[in-house]
Amino acid sequence: MYTYQAQDQLLVDQRAAQFQEQVERRFEGALNEDEFRPLRLQNGLYQEMHAYMLRINIPYGTLSSRQLRKLADISRTFDKGYGHFTTRQNLQLNWLSLKDTPAILAELATVEMHAIQSSGSCIRNVTADHFAGAAADEIDDPRIWAEIVRQWSTLHPEFAFLPRKFKIAVSGGGKDRAATAVHDIGLKLVRNDDGQIGFEVMVGGGLGRTPMLGKVIREFLPSDHLLSYLEAILRVYNQLGRRDNKYKARIKIMVHELGAEVVRDLVEDEWLATRDSGLKLPQSEVSRIRDNFQPPAFEVVDAPDPDHQVQEPGFIDWQRTNVHAHKQPGYNIVTVSLKAFGIAPGDASAEQMYVLANLADAYSFGEIRVSHEQNLILPHVRRDHLPALWQSLQRVGLGTANAGLATDIISCPGMDFCTLASARSIPVSLAITERLDDLKRLHDIGELKIKISGCVNACAHHHVGHIGILGLEKKGEEFYQVTVGGRADEEAAIGQVVGPGFAGHEIPDVIENLIAVYLDVRKNGELFVDTVKRLGTSPFKESLYAHSETR
Amino acid sequence: MTARIITANRLDTGIVVYLNQLFDWSTEISAARVITEDSEVEDVLKIVDRAKIGENVVGVYAIDVDDTDEIDVPVPLRFRERIRVNGPTVSPHHVTPHHA
Numbered sequence: 001m002y003t004y005q006a007q008d009q010l011l012v013d014q015r016a017a018q019f020q021e022q023v024e025r026r027f028e029g030a031l032n033e034d035e036f037r038p039l040r041l042q043n044g045l046y047q048e049m050h051a052y053m054l055r056i057n058i059p060y061g062t063l064s065s066r067q068l069r070k071l072a073d074i075s076r077t078f079d080k081g082y083g084h085f086t087t088r089q090n091l092q093l094n095w096l097s098l099k100d101t102p103a104i105l106a107e108l109a110t111v112e113m114h115a116i117q118s119s120g121s122c123i124r125n126v127t128a129d130h131f132a133g134a135a136a137d138e139i140d141d142p143r144i145w146a147e148i149v150r151q152w153s154t155l156h157p158e159f160a161f162l163p164r165k166f167k168i169a170v171s172g173g174g175k176d177r178a179a180t181a182v183h184d185i186g187l188k189l190v191r192n193d194d195g196q197i198g199f200e201v202m203v204g205g206g207l208g209r210t211p212m213l214g215k216v217i218r219e220f221l222p223s224d225h226l227l228s229y230l231e232a233i234l235r236v237y238n239q240l241g242r243r244d245n246k247y248k249a250r251i252k253i254m255v256h257e258l259g260a261e262v263v264r265d266l267v268e269d270e271w272l273a274t275r276d277s278g279l280k281l282p283q284s285e286v287s288r289i290r291d292n293f294q295p296p297a298f299e300v301v302d303a304p305d306p307d308h309q310v311q312e313p314g315f316i317d318w319q320r321t322n323v324h325a326h327k328q329p330g331y332n333i334v335t336v337s338l339k340a341f342g343i344a345p346g347d348a349s350a351e352q353m354y355v356l357a358n359l360a361d362a363y364s365f366g367e368i369r370v371s372h373e374q375n376l377i378l379p380h381v382r383r384d385h386l387p388a389l390w391q392s393l394q395r396v397g398l399g400t401a402n403a404g405l406a407t408d409i410i411s412c413p414g415m416d417f418c419t420l421a422s423a424r425s426i427p428v429s430l431a432i433t434e435r436l437d438d439l440k441r442l443h444d445i446g447e448l449k450i451k452i453s454g455c456v457n458a459c460a461h462h463h464v465g466h467i468g469i470l471g472l473e474k475k476g477e478e479f480y481q482v483t484v485g486g487r488a489d490e491e492a493a494i495g496q497v498v499g500p501g502f503a504g505h506e507i508p509d510v511i512e513n514l515i516a517v518y519l520d521v522r523k524n525g526e527l528f529v530d531t532v533k534r535l536g537t538s539p540f541k542e543s544l545y546a547h548s549e550t551r
Numbered sequence: 552m553t554a555r556i557i558t559a560n561r562l563d564t565g566i567v568v569y570l571n572q573l574f575d576w577s578t579e580i581s582a583a584r585v586i587t588e589d590s591e592v593e594d595v596l597k598i599v600d601r602a603k604i605g606e607n608v609v610g611v612y613a614i615d616v617d618d619t620d621e622i623d624v625p626v627p628l629r630f631r632e633r634i635r636v637n638g639p640t641v642s643p644h645h646v647t648p649h650h651a
Contacts (some may be wrong), residue, residue: 026562027562029606049567051560051565052565098563098564342642344641415631416641417639424641426639
């Protein structure tokens with residue numbers, strides 16, 4: 001993991017101290033709310049429905065066990081003993097007081113964490129493949145490059161007041177687990193014919209009220225030019241991005257209005273002037289950052305396969321869905337599901353965080369990852385340790401065998417917490433989970449990604465759900481629009497609306513109906529989303545609305 | 552007109568509060584000052600502003616409520632506001648505000 005340098009530590013310490021003074025001045029009346037709001041938002045602090053919410057950055061989703069313990073401490077001391085992991089690989093605490101927040105920031109600083117730039121029209125937390133450094137299919141560890149981007153973008157003075165927020169994601173180059181196509185900039189590690197490492201650069205992806213997939217504007221960017229090229233993109237966007245209408249201010253609209261070719265030419269022109277400037281990455285600096293992400297001390301594993309040790313059906317199910325291939329022989333990556341029955345997707349209690357920190361120390365070199373699918377990952381687990389790990393996870397409700405299945409639902413906080421929401425998300429996800437709580441059936445259905453957003457801002461990425469659900473409000477009542485066929489991987493696609501919306505209580509039936517159609521018409525080995533791609537939305541629409549002439 | 556009450560969130564804790572008859576803020580919606588004249592909403596908001604009653608709260612605004620004779624406590628018409636009154640509709644450990 002990256003270890004803070006003196007200047008990193010100074011920055012977060014100073015920021016916590018500054019915020020302490022700002023909060024005091026707010027309470028004294030020296031700052032009014034209009035003056036104070038941007039200061040608190042620059043530290044990720046929002047006023048939500050019932051209390052203050054703090055959004056804590058988890059850079060590229062990488063946590064140490066020490067950091068996870070600190071998050072547990074903070075949630076127990078200052079909040080209600082739990083936290084909510086988000087689709088941006090961050091942690092949100094929903095029940096905070098303003099007066100406690102400076103102390104929380106100071107606590108975070110002691111473990112090299114902060115909430116700077118987790119809000120506002122700036123470059124947000126850089127996200128990355130949650131299997132980074134462990135996946136067999138990666139070309140390089142995306143965290144190295146995400147860390148370089150983090151350092152460059154933190155308090156970058158030119159990009160502190162962009163037209164709108166800006167999100168960058170980095171994938172390791174194999175399977176796209178970072179949803180790069182739906183970010184303002186998506187970076188995919190690639191290797192050219194000469195064997196050099198570089199990036200395929202996508203620009204203009206995004207969800208929200210106008211979902212768009214990113215366009216490739218450069219197929220190979222040499223890695224040493226990463227920052228100069230990003231700076232050129234941001235500079236073009238900062239100048240040409242629309243500031244007259246917040247709904248048209250994201251870079252996706254600029255790319256859509258100007259065209260990807262024009263944007264590419266503008267970026268390349270800008271880049272020509274700066275590509276060999278001080279932003280060109282020195283190899284020594286890349287090596288220094290890379291040294292922080294060296295593989296752990298893997299052992300030679302000479303132990304029987306766990307399949308031969310444990311015959312419990314629960315373990316076998318869990319192994320099938322939550323255990324993934326690792327680049328190191330004898331090791332696996334483990335997805336720790338935060339989608340247990342009856343629990344809001346992405347929520348983890350302080351107790352669970354403490355246990356997981358201990359398990360990470362015992363079984364995964366003290367490393368934890370947060371996935372954008374709102375689960376936690378233990379990236380480096382010895383294969384023969386899987387049964388013991390599973391048993392420990394089971395004891396604290398973290399052993400659910402549903403990663404990638406229909407109950408592994410992504411959900412935003414929705415109207416139960418969020419001031420922006422139009423409808424609730426969590427109760428809908430819980431109702432679906434309740435309906436589909438038959439593990440055998442879930443495994444038979446196979447991979448099915450359901451994503452539920454409580455408003456058009458699409459925090460739960462519903463547009464790229466195999467089944468997407470969007471909560472809306474009409475005449476004071478919640479209703480839900482359903483899409484099918486979206487996906488966020490290397491074959492990214494925006495889902496198609498199936499028709500008029502449904503009441504919340506109808507959604508479990510809707511999901512059942514869609515699954516029934518799929519099971520009826522799927523070909524061998526075909527995922528739900530592949531069936532939609534092959535047949536289109538018609539069979540699903542026909543089935544959903546067959547008995548509803550008035551919809 | 553539809554009956555209205557004035558709501559906000561406390562500056563220090565962020566919890567939901569309602570303006571009461573004494574021009575103070577209460578966490579209890581049952582104590583809310585119910586306004587039944589359009590012009591009075593503006594007047595009350597002006598008083599809140601002028602008398603600095605809003606100093607310890609943020610986001611002051613008026614909401615529509617049902618305040619018919621059969622109901623003891625004003626009930627917000629919008630579902631969102633009912634969630635602000637009662638807390639999240641999910642998971643028991645989410646219900647009681649920590650800073651009440």
